[in-house]
Amino acid sequence: MQMLEQPVIVAGAFRLRPFQPSDIPAVRQASTDPYITQITTVPAQGTEAGYTAFIERQHRRVAEGSGYSFAIAETATDRAVGQIGLWLRNADHGRASIGYWIAPEHRRRGIAKHALAALGAWALEHPGIDRIELYVEPWNEGSWRAAEACGFQREGLLRSWEQVGTARRDMYMYSRLRAAPRA
Ligand SMILES: CC(C)(COP(=O)(O)OP(=O)(O)OC[C@H]1O[C@@H](n2cnc3c(N)ncnc32)[C@H](O)[C@@H]1OP(=O)(O)O)[C@@H](O)C(=O)NCCC(=O)NCCS
Known part of the structure; x- marks a missing residue:
């Protein structure tokens, strides 16, 4: 698969765009959620330097070819409210995976749904x-x-699929397929 540039993707009243230094407040909010810090590299209750390093890591994903990490931003204000990533580790087999988080104060506004659909x-x-x-x-x-x-x-x-924090956890496997299967 060849995807050379990280685009900006419209997601309802939000945009998926590359992270930028002004997104530190969203990363700081995410760092207060112990589940986000267990399943991502957001540092727990970190420092400004730690949040900046998180943002720089997101930019490296495209360069390394491991995937695309987007900030989810309100279109009207450009304020970041979450993160969503497309990961390409199994792209050679026709599969990709998506992970996401929404900063605690922005939840239950349909943001995960808009970002994931887009x-x-x-x-x-x-x-x-x-x-x-x-x-x-x-x-x-x-x-x-x-x-x-x-x-x-x-x-x-998927029983005992993944280590999260100190325990192995079960996971539901969800998938969405291309509408018309290839012959
Ligand atoms: C899970 C998470 C991404 C949901 O984000 P969100 O923007 O609040 O989700 P949405 O507002 O789009 O809600 C989606 C649906 O779930 C429901 N919902 C949201 N939070 C819920 C909760 N805590 N309990 C029950 N239902 C919930 C909404 O009502 C909505 O239902 P609907 O489709 O019937 O209207 C967010 O809680 C989060 O970031 N959690 C921590 C990180 C995480 O778990 N990431 C996902 C790992 S798989």
Whole structure:
């Protein structure tokens, strides 16, 4: 798969765009959520230098070819409210995965749904990507409800799939497929 530039993607009243230094407040808010700091590289209760390093890591994803990390920003204000990433580790097999977080004070406004719908559609436009996967813990109703609202289907439970913090966790496997399967 060849994707050379990180675009800006419209997602309702939000835009998915590259991170910028002014996004530090959103990263700082995310750092107060212990679940986000367990599943991402957002530093727990970090420093300005730590938040800046997080933003620089997001820029390196495209350069390294490992995926695209977008800030989710309000179009009207350009204020960042979350993050969503498309990860390409299994792109050679036609699969990509998406992960996301919304800063605690911006939740339950439909932002995850808008961002996931937009990034899922964008990802499936790329030749060679036929399947987008999400891994969601069963307790995480906000996440799986967002997934289902965006056309992802629950395929089953992956038992003891991943270490999160100090414990191995089960994950629901969700996927969304390209509309017309390749022959
Ligand atoms: C999960 C998360 C991304 C949801 O983001 P959000 O922007 O608040 O989600 P939305 O507002 O788009 O809500 C999606 C749906 O879930 C519901 N929902 C949201 N949070 C919920 C919660 N805590 N409990 C139950 N339902 C919830 C909404 O009502 C909505 O339902 P609907 O489709 O029936 O209207 C956010 O809580 C978060 O960042 N959590 C920490 C990180 C995380 O878990 N990331 C995902 C890992 S798989």
